[in-house]
Structures are given as structure tokens and as C-alpha cells.
Amino acid sequence: xxxxxHHSRLPAAVSTLTLLLLIAPFVGLALVTHWLDFHFAEGxxxxxxxxxxxxxxxxxxxxxxxxxxxxxxxxxxxxxxWLIDALLLLALLTxxxxxxxxxxxxxxxxxxxxxxxxxxxxxLTNSAPAFVMAQFYSALPYYVIAARAAFEGVPxxxxxxxxxxxxxxxxxxxxxxxxxxxxxxxxxxxxxxxRALGEFGVVLIVAYYPQGIPVKLWVNLQNxxxxxxxxxxxxFFLVAMPLPLILGLATRxxxxx
Amino acid sequence: MRIDYAIExxxxxxxxxxxxxxxxxxxxxxxxxxxxxxxxxxxxxxKGEPFGGMPAQDRAVGYxxxxxxxxxxxxxWQNVAFALRGPQRREHASQLLERVHMADLAERYPSTLSxxxxxxxxxxxxxxxxxxxxxLDEPTSALDxxxxxxxxxxxxxxxxxxxxxxxxVSHDPHLAAVADRLVLMHARRIIQIGTPESVYxxxxxxxxxxxxxxxxxxxxxxxxxxxxxxxxxPDGGMSFPINSHAAIGAQVDWxxxxxxxxxVDARDxxxxxxxxxxxxxHVNGRITQLGLRCxxxxxxxxxxxxxxxxxxxxxxxxxxxxxCWTRDI
Numbered sequence: 001x002x003x004x005x006h007h008s009r010l011p012a013a014v015s016t017l018t019l020l021l022l023i024a025p026f027v028g029l030a031l032v033t034h035w036l037d038f039h040f041a042e043g044x045x046x047x048x049x050x051x052x053x054x055x056x057x058x059x060x061x062x063x064x065x066x067x068x069x070x071x072x073x074x075x076x077x078x079x080x081x082w083l084i085d086a087l088l089l090l091a092l093l094t095x096x097x098x099x100x101x102x103x104x105x106x107x108x109x110x111x112x113x114x115x116x117x118x119x120x121x122x123x124l125t126n127s128a129p130a131f132v133m134a135q136f137y138s139a140l141p142y143y144v145i146a147a148r149a150a151f152e153g154v155p156x157x158x159x160x161x162x163x164x165x166x167x168x169x170x171x172x173x174x175x176x177x178x179x180x181x182x183x184x185x186x187x188x189x190x191x192x193x194x195r196a197l198g199e200f201g202v203v204l205i206v207a208y209y210p211q212g213i214p215v216k217l218w219v220n221l222q223n224x225x226x227x228x229x230x231x232x233x234x235x236f237f238l239v240a241m242p243l244p245l246i247l248g249l250a251t252r253x254x255x256x257x
Numbered sequence: 258m259r260i261d262y263a264i265e266x267x268x269x270x271x272x273x274x275x276x277x278x279x280x281x282x283x284x285x286x287x288x289x290x291x292x293x294x295x296x297x298x299x300x301x302x303x304k305g306e307p308f309g310g311m312p313a314q315d316r317a318v319g320y321x322x323x324x325x326x327x328x329x330x331x332x333x334w335q336n337v338a339f340a341l342r343g344p345q346r347r348e349h350a351s352q353l354l355e356r357v358h359m360a361d362l363a364e365r366y367p368s369t370l371s372x373x374x375x376x377x378x379x380x381x382x383x384x385x386x387x388x389x390x391x392x393l394d395e396p397t398s399a400l401d402x403x404x405x406x407x408x409x410x411x412x413x414x415x416x417x418x419x420x421x422x423x424x425x426v427s428h429d430p431h432l433a434a435v436a437d438r439l440v441l442m443h444a445r446r447i448i449q450i451g452t453p454e455s456v457y458x459x460x461x462x463x464x465x466x467x468x469x470x471x472x473x474x475x476x477x478x479x480x481x482x483x484x485x486x487x488x489x490x491p492d493g494g495m496s497f498p499i500n501s502h503a504a505i506g507a508q509v510d511w512x513x514x515x516x517x518x519x520x521v522d523a524r525d526x527x528x529x530x531x532x533x534x535x536x537x538x539h540v541n542g543r544i545t546q547l548g549l550r551c552x553x554x555x556x557x558x559x560x561x562x563x564x565x566x567x568x569x570x571x572x573x574x575x576x577x578x579x580x581c582w583t584r585d586i
Contacts, residue, residue: 163313164320165340
């Protein structure tokens with residue numbers, strides 16, 4: 001036996017162990033699901049629609065507002081940037097339940113922003129906008145941090161070359177920065193999607209209604225029992241998985257450099 | 258084309274000279290040559306002409322940075338077509354690739370091309386923009402030494418063919434030697450401008466001679482008397498007579514042609530010879546040069562063919578072959 005084969009055994013063994021640990025809860029799920037009596041609780045269908053529809057909306061908002069910020073952070077050196085880093089970390093660190101409370105105190109009916117917005121007809125408690133807002137806050141920092149790293153990986157020189165070739169900064173961004181950062185950006189989008197869709201703590205506080213899947217799982221558990229949780233969980237996997245999976249596969253298939 | 262640019266940040270630099278044909282700005286690393294090109298291309302703030310005050314995308318320059326910066330996600334023709342608009346862009350890009358003899362490799366991605374091939378694609382891409390001025394940053398640095406001379410010859414032929422003035426900045430004397438016009442930069446100043454023939458024949462200072470790649474450029478000072486001046490070479494620990502008119506006590510740079518140094522036998526008791534020992538032999542075709550250690554310094558000596566080297570070497574520097582430049586301190 002040569003030493004190279006010997007050395008590759010340990011990582012393989014550890015990897016196998018790690019994968020086994022990862023898969024364990026899902027094997028458990030497969031075992032405890034009552035396959036012969038697989039049915040949904042009342043309202044599960046609308047929970048799926050709420051989760052998918054509003055998460056998609058939140059994701060679009062996150063991409064629209066987070067991408068410029070990520071690019072700006074990646075490209076413009078300035079003093080006091082650590083303050084912005086700290087702010088992003090703060091948003092990441094805040095426990096979801098606490099973030100829900102903070103949002104409620106700011107955007108709730110008695111909060112300073114909520115009070116003003118309510119006059120304008122935008123109610124940010126137990127409403128569709130509140131649901132989107134909750135997901136936006138929980139997933140945005142993840143997206144910004146991942147997208148910034150993606151933009152930082154694009155050689156600045158290539159963006160500048162695009163300028164010298166007669167392209168405006170915007171065209172240079174679209175034709176050079178975006179395609180070269182696409183692997184990292186796809187990962188950032190996938191991460192934001194997963195975070196938004198699975199968010200429970202923030203949503204529980206500011207948008208118990210309309211019920212998305214995570215809250216509905218909780219409601220089913222409280223009202224009916226475990227048997228009402230598993231079918232919805234399977235559906236959750238089924239609807240949540242395609243986007244990040246396809247993003248990952250599609251970007252990895254296109255060879256870069 | 259007249260270039261006149263002043264940069265304040267990150268370092269102060271002012272350069273004014275004419276670009277004609279293939280002009281090489283020769284300077285050591287860290288002189289700010291690349292910065293000057295980036296300023297002309299509009300990528301860093303600077304004042305000057307041409308293109309002063311215009312945003313980078315409006316300047317009619319073709320900029321080839323060091324390493325060429327081809328877009329890795331685009332193949333060769335797409336790289337060239339990047340600067341083109343309209344339905345004819347592919348056709349136009351193919352024509353440009355043909356002119357730089359790269360039509361066969363139009364579908365290849367940059368990572369699969371050699372340095373010289375990448376350079377030609379980058380040249381075609383820069384030309385697609387219809388520039389009034391080409392800017393080339395260290396065009397020889399990414400080239401394979403074996404094919405370098407041919408690639409440079411090709412590059413210069415293409416630049417002449419397209420008829421666009423080109424400014425190449427470099428620290429490579431090989432490139433300087435083939436320029437139409439040569440500009441030397443030292444200590445962030447232009448110190449000499451001219452054809453390669455005139456500049457190589459008469460470097461204005463020791464620094465200029467070093468930039469041009471001359472060997473045997475050293476520091477020293479003048480001692481002795483006005484009627485019998487001697488050049489003291491501290492590194493070699495020796496002084497020897499010279500024919501220079503430099504003032505006694507003056508700090509100088511001095512240079513001697515490797516072919517003007519005579520190898521003698523150290524055991525012959527001659528005056529004013531420098532004991533030396535062989536460090537390295539440099540064989541270049543029919544010419545062999547020896548790198549000889551003299552104290553702390555080194556002298557390169559061209560060895561005539563078929564000469565028998567004595568066992569213990571000494572060197573004789575003929576006074577009329579020594580050139581001296583007073584150093585400004």
C-alpha cells in the first residue's frame with residue numbers, strides 16, 4: 001500500500017462520518033413519516049403559496065437593494081468601513097426572535113416608522129408587506145456579505161479595461177463585473193433564498209399572519225401534532241430546493257478560466 | 258503626438274515628450290511609468306493633454322496593461338468584439354484577428370493562449386476601439402524569452418502597419434533597442450529623448466547607461482592632480498588613470514566597454530592593473546563575456562576568441578575607453 005492511498009483514507013473516512021451526521025435527521029424523517037396516511041392539514045396549501053410568493057418578492061428586493069451595496073462595499077475604499085462591517089455583523093448576530101421584536105418596535109403600529117407608514121396605508125404587522133419585510137431583514141446581510149466577496153474576486157483591471165474600450169461604468173458592470181462574479185452571486189442568491197424561506201423567528205413576531213410554511217409547521221404541531229408536520233416539511237423541501245440547486249449546478253457547469 | 262501629463266497622487270510625476278511611431282519610455286521599476294499610462298487612459302486622476310479631463314470611456318486610446326487583461330469569460334473574437342457595436346461586430350472582430358494573424362484561434366479562450374497570442378488578441382481588441390494612441394505597459398514582461406524577439410518584431414510591424422502612434426513603457430533594454438524613439442526616465446524625470454542610435458551612443462548619465470542595459474557602469478570619484486587625474490573605484494578598491502576632464506574630487510559614474518578591457522597575467526608586475534577572479538562565463542553565440550570579481554565590484558570583460566587565460570588574472574582598463582559622468586548629488 002502506498003502512502004498516498006493511505007493519506008487519502010482519513011479524509012474519506014471523516015467525510016463519510018460528516019455526511020452520515022448530516023443525513024441522520026432526514027433518515028429519521030423518512031422513518032417517522034406515515035407514508036400510508038400522507039395528507040395535508042387545512043391551510044397547508046396557502047402556506048406554501050405564501051412562502052413561495054413572498055419569499056420570491058423578498059429575494060427580488062434583496063437583490064435589487066443588496067447588489068449595489070455589495071458592489072459599492074467591494075469597490076470603494078473609504079474610512080470607517082469597519083463600521084459598515086460591524087453593522088452587517090450586527091444584523092447577522094441578532095437572534096431572529098430579537099430581530100422580530102426590534103422590527104416590531106420600529107415598524108409596528110406604535111413604532112416611529114410604523115406610525116408614519118400606517119398613515120400612508122402601509123401596515124407592517126401581520127400583513128403581506130410585514131412578511132416580506134421580515135424575510136428581507138433576515139436574509140439581506142447574508143446576501144450582501146456573499147455578494148461583496150463575489151465582486152471583490154473580480155479583477156478591478158478588467159472593469160477598467162472595459163472603460164478604456166468605450167464602455168460606460170454601467171455597461172462595464174453588466175458585461176464584466178456581473179458575469180465574472182456570477183458564481184459567487186449565484187451562491188449569494190441561493191443563500192438568501194434559503195434564509196428567507198426558512199425564517200421563523202422574525203416572521204413569528206411581525207408576521208404570524210399570513211402564515212408561511214415555517215409558522216404553519218409550528219401551528220400544525222401545536223394544534224394537531226407531529227403527524228401534521230411531516231407532510232408539510234416534505235413539501236417545503238420540494239419547493240425550496242430547486243432554485244438553489246439549479247443555481248449551483250448551472251453556474252458550476254459553465255467553466256470559468 | 259505630444260504627451261504632457263502631470264500626476265499628483267499617489268506620487269508626483271510630470272512627463273512631457275512626443276510619441277512617434279513605436280516610442281519606448283524606458284525607466285526602472287517604481288518610476289511611475291505604469292501610472293503615467295493609466296493617467297493617459299483616464300483611469301487615475303491627472304492633468305494633461307491629450308484627452309485631459311475626459312472620462313476613460315471617451316478617450317480614444319488602446320490600452321494594453323501588463324498581462325494584457327483579456328476577459329477570461331469571453332473567447333478571442335468576443336474579446337475583440339467587446340469594443341464593437343452593431344450587427345457587423347463579429348465580422349469586424351474576425352477581420353482584426355486576421356490582421357494580427359490570430360484568425361485560426363478566434364474561438365479559443367484566453368487561458369489556452371500563449372503570452373504572445375494573448376498580446377495579439379489584446380492588440381486587436383485595443384485597435385477595435387479605433388484609438389488615436391496605443392498604450393502598452395511592459396509588453397515584453399509576459400513573453401517567453403525564447404520567442405520574445407520574434408513577438409516584439411511582430412508587434413512593432415503591426416503597430417507600424419496600423420499607423421497608430423504607440424507608447425510602450427518598459428524597463429527592458431531589448432525593447433528600447435527596437436524603438437523608433439526612446440525616452441529615458443530616471444528619478445521621475447525625463448532625462449533623455451532621441452532615436453535609439455543617438456541615445457545608445459551618448460547616454461547622458463550613468464543612470465541612463467544603466468537603464469540602457471550597459472554593463473560595467475560603476476560609481477567612483479576623481480582624485481590625483483589636474484594634469485594626472487585618476488579615477489578611484491571604491492568597490493574595486495583601486496584607482497587608475499583616466500583622460501577625463503572632470504574636476505578633482507568630483508563624484509562620478511563611470512563606464513567601460515567590456516571589449517576595451519584587457520586581461521593580463523597578474524604575475525607580470527604591471528602598474529595600474531586590477532586583480533580579478535572569474536565568477537561566471539556568459540556565452541552568447543560567438544561572443545564570450547566573463548564576469549570577473551574585483552574586490553567588492555564586478556567587471557564584465559569580452560574575451561577574444563582563442564585566447565589562453567592566465568592562471569591568475571588581472572585587468573587593465575585603457576584610459577581612453579573610460580567614460581565619466583559627474584553625479585548630481
